[in-house]
Amino acid sequence: MTDITATAPVVGRSLWADALARLKANKAAMVGLIYLALMALVCIFGPNFLPHPYTTIYPDYVRTPPSLSAYPKPEMIETALQDAVRRMRADLEEWHEQDSRVFVTISSAKVIDERVTRYLDRSDTFNDARIESKSADGLKLTMSATVEKEYFLFGTDNTGRDLLARTLIGGRISLAIGLLAGCVAVAIGVLYGATAGFMGGKTDEIMMRIVDVLYSLPFIFFVIMLVVFFGRNFVLMFLAVGAVLWLDMARIVRGQALSIRRQEYVQAAEALGVGAGGILLRHVVPNLLGPVVIYMTLLVPQVIILESFLSFLGLGVQEPMTSWGVLISQGAKNIGSANWLLLFPAFFLVSTLFALNFIGDGLRDALDPKDR
Amino acid sequence: MLRYVFRRLLTAIPTLFVIVTISFFLIRVAPGGPFNQERGLNPVIKANLDRIFGLDQPLWMQYLRYLGNLLRGDFGPSYNLPDFTVTELFKVGLPVSIQIGASALIIALLVGGTLGIIAALKQNKGADYAVIATATAGSTIPTFVIAPVYQLIFATTLALVPVAGWAGGAFANKIGPILTLALPQIAIVARLMRGSMIEALRSHHIRTARALGLSDWSIIIKHALRGALLPIVSYAGPAAAALLTGSIIVETIFAIPGVGRYFVEAALNRDYTLVMGTVVVIAIFTIVFNLIVDILYAVVDPRVRYD
Numbered sequence: 187m188t189d190i191t192a193t194a195p196v197v198g199r200s201l202w203a204d205a206l207a208r209l210k211a212n213k214a215a216m217v218g219l220i221y222l223a224l225m226a227l228v229c230i231f232g233p234n235f236l237p238h239p240y241t242t243i244y245p246d247y248v249r250t251p252p253s254l255s256a257y258p259k260p261e262m263i264e265t266a267l268q269d270a271v272r273r274m275r276a277d278l279e280e281w282h283e284q285d286s287r288v289f290v291t292i293s294s295a296k297v298i299d300e301r302v303t304r305y306l307d308r309s310d311t312f313n314d315a316r317i318e319s320k321s322a323d324g325l326k327l328t329m330s331a332t333v334e335k336e337y338f339l340f341g342t343d344n345t346g347r348d349l350l351a352r353t354l355i356g357g358r359i360s361l362a363i364g365l366l367a368g369c370v371a372v373a374i375g376v377l378y379g380a381t382a383g384f385m386g387g388k389t390d391e392i393m394m395r396i397v398d399v400l401y402s403l404p405f406i407f408f409v410i411m412l413v414v415f416f417g418r419n420f421v422l423m424f425l426a427v428g429a430v431l432w433l434d435m436a437r438i439v440r441g442q443a444l445s446i447r448r449q450e451y452v453q454a455a456e457a458l459g460v461g462a463g464g465i466l467l468r469h470v471v472p473n474l475l476g477p478v479v480i481y482m483t484l485l486v487p488q489v490i491i492l493e494s495f496l497s498f499l500g501l502g503v504q505e506p507m508t509s510w511g512v513l514i515s516q517g518a519k520n521i522g523s524a525n526w527l528l529l530f531p532a533f534f535l536v537s538t539l540f541a542l543n544f545i546g547d548g549l550r551d552a553l554d555p556k557d558r
Numbered sequence: 559m560l561r562y563v564f565r566r567l568l569t570a571i572p573t574l575f576v577i578v579t580i581s582f583f584l585i586r587v588a589p590g591g592p593f594n595q596e597r598g599l600n601p602v603i604k605a606n607l608d609r610i611f612g613l614d615q616p617l618w619m620q621y622l623r624y625l626g627n628l629l630r631g632d633f634g635p636s637y638n639l640p641d642f643t644v645t646e647l648f649k650v651g652l653p654v655s656i657q658i659g660a661s662a663l664i665i666a667l668l669v670g671g672t673l674g675i676i677a678a679l680k681q682n683k684g685a686d687y688a689v690i691a692t693a694t695a696g697s698t699i700p701t702f703v704i705a706p707v708y709q710l711i712f713a714t715t716l717a718l719v720p721v722a723g724w725a726g727g728a729f730a731n732k733i734g735p736i737l738t739l740a741l742p743q744i745a746i747v748a749r750l751m752r753g754s755m756i757e758a759l760r761s762h763h764i765r766t767a768r769a770l771g772l773s774d775w776s777i778i779i780k781h782a783l784r785g786a787l788l789p790i791v792s793y794a795g796p797a798a799a800a801l802l803t804g805s806i807i808v809e810t811i812f813a814i815p816g817v818g819r820y821f822v823e824a825a826l827n828r829d830y831t832l833v834m835g836t837v838v839v840i841a842i843f844t845i846v847f848n849l850i851v852d853i854l855y856a857v858v859d860p861r862v863r864y865d
Contacts, residue, residue, distance in 0.1 A: 399576055404840045406806065407581065407833070410825040414588045491700050498702050498807065499822055511702075518706035518811060522714050522721070529710075532703045539698045 205476075208552035215548020218541035225538055229357035237337070238348035240355040241506045244336070245346055246310040249524045252341035252349070258311050263288065263333060266311040274302040279326070283333075289318065291328045298327045306331045341526045343516065352508050353531050359509040360535070363424055364490040370428025371489070372482050375435020380474070382436070383443025394440065397433055405430070409492070413501045423502060427492055431485060438477055446473050476553040483546035487539045494535065510535040559856070563849065570845045574838070578628065581837045582621055585830055592637035592828045611637065624834065633838070634831035638824070644835035648817060652839070654724070655804030655816035661736045663801050666743030667794065673744070674751020675778065678786075681756060689748055696745025705738045705811040722813040735812045739805055743797060750789045758786040787858050795851030799843040803836075 209215055233240060246266055250257060258266060263283075267290060271278045276294040283289075290306075292298065298320075306315035306329060315331035340349035382393040400408070412426035446452060446469065455465050494511025496502035498518075503509040510531050517528025593599055593607050608614045612623060627634055633644035677689035712734070713721040719730045758764065759782050767777050804818025817836065824832035 399580065402573065402577055402841065402844070403580060404821070404837060406821060407825065407837060410822060411584050411588060414590075414825065487698075494700065495702065495807070499810075501822075501826075514702060514706070518702070518709075521706055521710045525710050525714075528706050532707065536699050536703060539700075540694075543694065543698050 205549075205552040209548050212548040212551060214544040215552075218544030218548070221541040222538065222545065225357065225534075225541070226361055229354050229361060232354040233351055233358070236348070236351045236354070238351050240347065240351040240508070242348070243346050244310045244342060244348075247336065247338065247342045248346040249344060249520075250338050250342045250346075251524075252339060252526050252530070254339065256335040256337055258333065258336070263311065266309050270305045270309050270312070273305045274298070276302070276327075287330045287332055288312065289328060289330045291326065293326045295325070297323075297325065300327075302327070303329055303331075310334065310336070340530045341524070343527055344520065344524075349513075349527065349530060352513060353510075353534055356508045356510045356513050356531060357534055357538070359503055359507065360490050360493060360511070361538070363427065363493045363509070364486040366424045367428035367431070367489040367493070368482055368486045370425055371431040371485055372435055372478060374429065375432035376439050376474070376478060378432065379436035379439030379441075380443050380470075383440040383447070386444070390440070394437075397436055401433055409496065410501065413496065423493070423496075427489055427496075431489060431492070435478070435481055435485070438481055439474060442474050442477055443470065446470050480546065480550045480553055483542060483549055487542040487546075490535070490539065490542075559853075563853065566849050566852070570849075573845065574841055577841045578625070578834070578838060579621075581834060582624065583617075585825070585828070585833050586617060588828065590828050592830060594828070611635070624831075628838070633835040636824075636829055636832045638827045638829040638832070644831050647820065647832065648835065648839060651804070651815060651817035651820065654727070654814060655809070655818055656802045657727070658732065658735050658739065658808070658814065658816065659798075659801035659804065661732070662739035662743060663794070663798055665736065665740040666747050666797075667790070669740070670744040670747025671751050671790065673748040675755055675783070675786075677748065677752040678755035678759065679778070686752075689752065693745040693748045693752075696741050697749070699742075701738055701742065701805065701807045702811065704741055705734070705808060708734050708738060709811070722811065724814050731812075731814075735808050735814055738808050738812075739801060743801070746793065746797075747790060750793055751786065754786040754789045755782060758782040761785065784858060788855065791854050791858060792851055795847040796844065799840070799847040803840045803843050 238244075246262075246269075247257060264281075267281055267288070268278060271290070271292055274292060274294075276292040276298060279291040279293050281288060281290045292302075300317055300320075303315040303317060306312040311334060312331040313334045315329055318328040318330050320327050338348055338350070340353060343349055343352065378393065378397075382390045385393075409426070409430050412429065413423070416422035416426050449469075452465055452469055455469060460468070490510070493502055493509060494514065497509050497511030498515040500515075503512055505512075513531035514528060514535065517525075517531060520527045591613070592611075593604050599607070605614070612620055615623075624634070631645075633648075635643050636647060639647065673689045673692070677686045680686045709721050712718050719733055720728075722734075723731055725731045761782075763785075764777060764782055767781050772781075804816040806818045806822055808814070809816045809818040817839070820832055821836045823829070824836065
């Protein structure tokens with residue numbers, strides 16, 4: 187509702203200032219915006235601060251459940267020790283912990299080589315192993331090593347990689363694909379739609395029939411064909427996904443362009459002698475921007491879902507690189523034994539989609555001139 | 559009306575032709591072929607296979623032959639499932655997909671429609687917000703998240719239903735796939751219904767009906783619902799075509815022997831005939847359901863006439 191006052195001259199607010207004010211008043215959209223910004227920051231910078239790179243495999247920690255406290259748990263030290271000692275081909279006599287070091291005594295029927303300490307170093311659990319004492323006949327050996335504390339807040343996956351690092355890297359990929367493919371779709375759609383809308387007549391007719399035909403092809407078929415053509419290339423995936431999603435954009439922009447051209451203010455501008463370029467910049471582009479921005483925010487979640495869908499089918503991002511879709515599909519295969527593999531990535535994906543949807547709805551409310 | 563249906567079916571033929579042509583050449587331009595295996599086939603065997611399936615002929619010949627066979631209703635043999643013709647595969651898979659899809663659609667229309675009406679009647683009250691929240695959740699959470707989470711809760715944790723499988727169409731095996739398919743549709747239908755119902759309740763004829771002293775119930779069911787159904791009808795057409803031809807995600811996760819899986823598998827294996835068959839079947843479903851939508855339009859809204 188605009189306030190129409192006859193008494194004082196009203197200082198008009200521009201479309202964008204008005205929209206911004208409306209957006210700021212929309213709580214859901216603002217929360218979504220903040221959440222999305224945080225998610226982007228965490229995904230972009232988070233992996234650099236994590237102690238575990240997303241590709242590093244910890245053989246001692248395969249499918250470790252998520253935990254806020256540090257690994258190894260006491261019983262895991264025992265298992266890890268037994269593993270290491272078995273590799274030394276010796277017997278575990280006793281072990282105890284003292285001053286954050288583990289002291290192990292092993293014995294064997296043969297003389298023990300002092301180099302066996304490397305078996306402790308090789309394990310993910312221990313570090314800095316050294317010989318403490320050795321019996322005179324060399325059949326008994328006491329070593330000490332520090333226990334390496336590892337935090338796996340989200341647990342680890344089937345090969346022992348930190349799920350937190352993988353989820354954040356996956357988020358990086360998913361968000362980047364969403365944004366880039368969204369931009370590609372918008373660029374193609376706006377150019378195509380605007381051209382069709384401005385040229386009008388036969389050109390418009392032919393261009394829109396082409397869109398109709400592409401529309402009637404099964405969408406999945408189209409996507410899969412693009413993936414087949416471009417191979418499983420990461421960058422080309424962006425383009426392929428973007429190249430499929432421009433059809434809606436083209437239709438929307440064409441419709442807008444057609445209707446804007448017929449508006450009275452455009453006719454007035456023409457009558458005043460404004461050139462085609464002036465009309466384009468002053469009237470058409472600003473009026474197109476609203477629907478384009480709205481559609482773009484709705485497009486990004488669509489792209490993320492599509493990318494996840496392709497990755498789910500094994501057509502998308504390839505190992506060791508990952509995305510939320512890849513992680514979810516791996517989680518779906520392990521729900522019986524390791525449900526955290528599904529739950530964490532699914533939560534990240536779904537909450538991001540919610541945030542994007544709230545922003546999209548908020549922008550639509552803010553920019554829709556009919557609602558004023 | 560009959561003449562209209564006939565005319566529509568006639569205009570569907572060129573559409574179908576264009577779709578068949580584009581997909582035929584699109585899948586053929588893709589690198590690789592049905593018999594290009596990782597280990598490599600003996601060239602003599604490959605040449606023989608190509609000859610048997612007519613792949614050694616020029617592309618335009620193959621295209622004309624495929625069109626001819628298609629006109630006779632022959633989809634050809636599947637390249638990668640050599641004991642089956644495409645028709646046989648569809649005969650087995652399509653009833654499964656249709657069963658799941660149709661159940662999901664009916665549930666979506668009934669539940670989604672009811673929720674939408676409730677939300678519209680209680681606009682800006684608790685019930686309305688609850689429906690909007692459910693609808694937002696339902697349309698935001700992707701199927702490939704809903705399905706495994708359903709399996710996690712109801713199959714592995716509570717052990718109420720089997721995790722996956724078809725088991726000859728046992729009821730417990732169908733619940734998951736149907737619910738997973740229906741949930742996003744319920745969300746969309748509820749949203750559409752809420753919007754159109756609010757609009758319908760504001761219209762003049764409803765005000766007149768109220769002024770005449772009709773009961774709330776009869777106003778909603780007899781008068782408002784009819785007008786509010788139009789957007790639902792136009793949404794349900796394409797949705798039905800998509801649901802009945804099977805969902806790749808749901809059929810993969812729940813291991814259901816429908817036709818939805820064929821598409822991706824066939825395209826990746828360059829099983830040309832199976833891909834083409836799927837494209838044609840989906841196109842036919844789409845065309846038929848769009849026609850049904852247009853006919854239903856005239857039934858729901860007497861102002862719409864086709865002459």
